[in-house]
Amino acid sequence: MVILISCKSTPKDVDKESEGRNDANVVQLDPTDPIYQQQLKNVQDSIGFFITLLKSKAENHFDFFAKAEFVDGDKAEHLWFSADSLVGNKIAGLLDNEPVELKNVIYKDRVTIDLKDIEDWAIYDKDSLIAGNFITYE
Numbered sequence: 001m002v003i004l005i006s007c008k009s010t011p012k013d014v015d016k017e018s019e020g021r022n023d024a025n026v027v028q029l030d031p032t033d034p035i036y037q038q039q040l041k042n043v044q045d046s047i048g049f050f051i052t053l054l055k056s057k058a059e060n061h062f063d064f065f066a067k068a069e070f071v072d073g074d075k076a077e078h079l080w081f082s083a084d085s086l087v088g089n090k091i092a093g094l095l096d097n098e099p100v101e102l103k104n105v106i107y108k109d110r111v112t113i114d115l116k117d118i119e120d121w122a123i124y125d126k127d128s129l130i131a132g133n134f135i136t137y138e
Helices: 011-016 034-055
Strands: 004-007 026-029 063-072 077-088 091-094 110-115 118-125 126-131
Touching: 004 063, 034 063, 034 077, 034 118, 034 126, 063 091, 063 110, 077 118
Parallel strands: 004 077
Antiparallel strands: 004 026, 063 077, 063 118, 077 091, 091 110, 118 126
């Protein structure tokens, strides 16, 4: 069984903490868990809504975040990034978590992630969640 590390805090929680890293918000998860797999399906089924609003970011002034897996050798972490644009079939933005074990990415790095690799997304209006943030941890 593979265990992956994931930051469980929402993107806006990270903004309220000291820049980026908070180990209390790190959980280990089993990617084969059926509940987690259903949550991932919900994310992909609704990503069109996220993309539509991201394309009109200049008019709506919402804050957009997406979560994806980042890999460094045999280590993997699932991290939030602030999404600011679309580049073809990819979402671009700045890493919004400080990795715990990864050394090939750091907080505020520019990242570009394939839409198919997005594992969660969230849209905020100031501090209020409008949509997304599907992955829950119990």
